[in-house]
Amino acid sequence: MMKNLAPLALKTIKKQHRHSSNGKFLPLSLALLLATPLSAMAGNEHSHDHADEHTHDQVYQTPEQTVYEDAKILAEQSGLLVADVEKSIAFQTKFSELAQKINERFPDKVSGIWVEAVPKTQGHMRFKGKIPEEVRALLTENRLSDKVSIRGNDKLSLGEQLKRVNIMAKSLLSMGYKNAITSFNQKTQMIDSTVQVSALGVKPDKRAIVTRMHKQLQLQKSKTQQEDGQVMDAKALEFSEQEFNLKVVRGEGPMIDFEHSRGGNWLRDDGFRECTSGWAVSGGSGDGIITAAHCTGLNQFEEPGVPLYSMTWRRQHLGPSGDTEYHTTTHIEPAEFYATAGSIREVNAWRWTWSMPGAAVCRYGRSSNIRTCNHTVLNIGVTVNQNGTLVGSMVTASNHSGIGGDSGGGWSWGNTAWGIHSGSIWNGTTSVFTPIFEGMTSVGTFIKTQ
Numbered sequence: 096m097m098k099n100l101a102p103l104a105l106k107t108i109k110k111q112h113r114h115s116s117n118g119k120f121l122p123l124s125l126a127l128l129l130a131t132p133l134s135a136m137a138g139n140e141h142s143h144d145h146a147d148e149h150t151h152d153q154v155y156q157t158p159e160q161t162v163y164e165d166a167k168i169l170a171e172q173s174g175l176l177v178a179d180v181e182k183s184i185a186f187q188t189k190f191s192e193l194a195q196k197i198n199e200r201f202p203d204k205v206s207g208i209w210v211e212a213v214p215k216t217q218g219h220m221r222f223k224g225k226i227p228e229e230v231r232a233l234l235t236e237n238r239l240s241d242k243v244s245i246r247g248n249d250k251l252s253l254g255e256q257l258k259r260v261n262i263m264a265k266s267l268l269s270m271g272y273k274n275a276i277t278s279f280n281q282k283t284q285m286i287d288s289t290v291q292v293s294a295l296g297v298k299p300d301k302r303a304i305v306t307r308m309h310k311q312l313q314l315q316k317s318k319t320q321q322e323d324g325q326v327m328d329a330k331a332l333e334f335s336e337q338e339f340n341l342k343v344v345r346g347e348g349p350m351i352d353f354e355h356s357r358g359g360n361w362l363r364d365d366g367f368r369e370c371t372s373g374w375a376v377s378g379g380s381g382d383g384i385i386t387a388a389h390c391t392g393l394n395q396f397e398e399p400g401v402p403l404y405s406m407t408w409r410r411q412h413l414g415p416s417g418d419t420e421y422h423t424t425t426h427i428e429p430a431e432f433y434a435t436a437g438s439i440r441e442v443n444a445w446r447w448t449w450s451m452p453g454a455a456v457c458r459y460g461r462s463s464n465i466r467t468c469n470h471t472v473l474n475i476g477v478t479v480n481q482n483g484t485l486v487g488s489m490v491t492a493s494n495h496s497g498i499g500g501d502s503g504g505g506w507s508w509g510n511t512a513w514g515i516h517s518g519s520i521w522n523g524t525t526s527v528f529t530p531i532f533e534g535m536t537s538v539g540t541f542i543k544t545q
Contacts, residue, residue, distance in 0.1 A: 153399070155439045162509040164434075165457050165468050169213065172469035179214040184455060184508070186216040186242065191450035193237050194220060198449065201227050206249035206256070207281035209452035212471045218243040221281065223252045249284055250330050253449065256286070257476035259331065261415060261487050262315055263288060263339075264478035266307040268485060272299065274350050275480040276520065278491070280340070281452065289342040291350065301341045308334050349482045351527055353389045353502055353518040362386060362503065363395035363403065371461045371504035372396065373515045374442065374531070375428040376421065378540035380409045383423035385540060386503030387517055387529075388413040396424050409538070415478075415487040416537035417529030418517045420503075430543035432505060432512075434459060435466050441545045443510040448475055448530040451490060456513050458492075458526065460501025467496045468508075470526060479520075479527075488533040492526045495519040512542055 156164065163177075166184060170177040187210050197220070198205045207221030218239070220230070226247040234240045251259075256279045263286055264277045274291040290299050312334060316327045362370045370390035376383060386393065388411040395403045404425050411420040430442040434457075452475060457468035470492040478487040492506075497516065506513040506528050514528040535542050 153433070153437055153439050156434065158441070158443065158510050161434065161440050164438075165508055168457065168466060169455055169468035172467065173213070175214055180455075183213040183216055186210075186218070187213075187454050189237070190218040190239065190243065191447065191454070193233060193239065194218070194450050195447050197230055197233060200229065203252050203254070205449070206251065206253050206284070207246075208253070208449050209281055210454055212453055213455045216242055219282075220245050221249050221284075222247045223249050223255075250333075251328065253279075253281070255328060255331050256284070258315075259312075259334070260286060260476055261478050261485070262311045263304075263308055264480055264485050264487065266304060266311045268480055268483065269311070270299075270304065270307055273480055273483040274346075274348070276350055276477060277480075278474045278477040280474075283340075285338055285340050287340045287342070289344060291344050291346050293347060294345050296345075298343050299341065301336055301339065304341065305334060305336050305339060308339075350479050351481055351486070351518045351520055352523065353387070362390065362393045362406070363397055364390075364392040365394065368397070368462070368500060369393060370500060370502045371516070373419075373503050373505050374432065374512055374535070375430055375543045376535055376540035377543060378409065378421055378423075378538070380407075380421075381423045382428040382543070383407075383409065383421060383540075384428065385419055385421050385515060385535060385538065385542075387515055388418045388420040389517070390420060390503050393420075393422065396426070412537035413484065413486060414537075415485060416533045417488045417515075418486055419515055419529055419534040419538050421538040421540050428543065430545045432507070433461075434507070436461075436464055440507075441510050442512055442542065443544055445512045445531045445535075445542050445544070446508075446514075448488075448490070448532055451475055451513070451530065454508075456492060456506050456508050458497070458501075458504065458506050458516060458528075460497055460504040460516060462500025463496060463498045465496060467494070470494050470506075473525065475530065477527075488530065489517070490514060490528050490530050491520070492528070495523050495526045497526065 166180040167177050170180045190210055194208050204222050206223045209219050211217040226245055234243055260277050260279050267275045272290050275288055277288040280287050312332050319327055362372050370386055373385045376385050394406055396406050397403055406422040406424045409421045409423055431439055434440045451472040454472050456470050457466055459466040473491045473493055475490050477489040477491055478485060502516055504516045512531045514530045515534045517527045519526055
């Protein structure tokens with residue numbers, strides 16, 4: 096097992112570039128050997144008994160090492176060949192960059208973007224109305240015509256559908272359903288809702304929910320015209336039972352199992368380890384870090400070899416744009432993070448949310464003290480009715496290995512920041528995190544990069 100990404104502010108550690116005497120980089124295999132933590136070379140010691148033991152000798156990983164290391168971890172955890180993983184990840188990266196370019200040129204046209212899971216090399220794009228001719232030209236220019244399937248004539252754009260997800264969540268809450276999960280299925284172009292009711296509770300009526308959705312859509316139409324001066328697409332106001340997939344589960348309690356507790360590391364609440372730090376950011380109140388908003392009372396930062404130092408709470412958001420909290424500290428906040436307890440990486444970029452579905456991603460948390468990369472993004476723009484509070488813009492991913500204290504840690508691949516960990520759903524089988532863009536902007540910050 097590996098770790099749940101805890102990107103931490105690395106204040107006292109200097110870069111240890113692995114150059115040879117003639118100024119050239121060492122071979123990748125040797126560089127990776129040097130980058131291997133001593134604990135890993137000695138055997139599997141990543142147990143809870145060792146979760147609080149942090150080496151003071153961290154290794155700085157080059158960008159080449161980080162990508163190879165994550166591919167190796169994913170291959171080991173999924174029973175795949177490293178070469179096949181590398182090939183698939185290279186495709187996912189290229190497709191993500193092109194899809195973002197297409198979306199920028201046609202911002203109101205894209206209705207779906209996803210890739211097939213590793214080890215496949217296949218992407219998909221859907222469009223509202225007709226497919227722009229330029230899209231085919233771009234695919235040909237980038238030699239992706241045979242790797243990306245495109246489809247048109249969808250009713251609404253992805254942005255419009257994700258807004259309807261939030262409106263559906265509000266509809267359910269207005270009907271008394273305090274615990275539910277709502278998302279948009281890009282493949283079927285349907286809105287999926289799972290509603291939790293008590294063991295003796297009455298099963299929700301699908302027709303009644305659709306009727307309430309119509310009322311909420313009309314309210315949103317009026318609000319949009321008054322506040323933004325914009326007119327909603329008439330098709331966005333249409334909603335039928337055929338566009339809605341309803342599932343009912345019996346149970347009690349919140350939908351997300353948040354993972355904050357005394358077992359966490361790095362961020363403390365009056366001396367008690369509670370959560371994992373996320374990413375170094377710049378903000379209106381100064382440089383600092385972001386973590387999960389449901390982690391309360393945090394006021395100390397713990398770093399190997401350095402006395403505890405204070406943090407100051409600045410802002411938090413637990414609502415439509417996710418689960419994020421912003422703190423400043425008394426130390427420098429470089430654009431770096433811990434990928435494991437003994438390895439440090441630069442932050443070179445952040446991942447565009449819409450390009451996440453189907454892609455592989457890694458997680459690390461200080462409490463579980465393992466880095467796992469066998470996660471595939473399942474959905475974006477998920478809204479959770481969490482005991483009556485709407486927590487939106489969330490991302491779900493396959494598999495889960497976090498424990499109490501991992502909340503707030505980062506999701507990443509290589510040197511790219513993806514998000515901030517919250518917890519799990521569906522009895523611990525699926526992970527949930529806030530995507531980095533929505534997270535950092537919801538609290539008025541922006542992630543630091545090199």
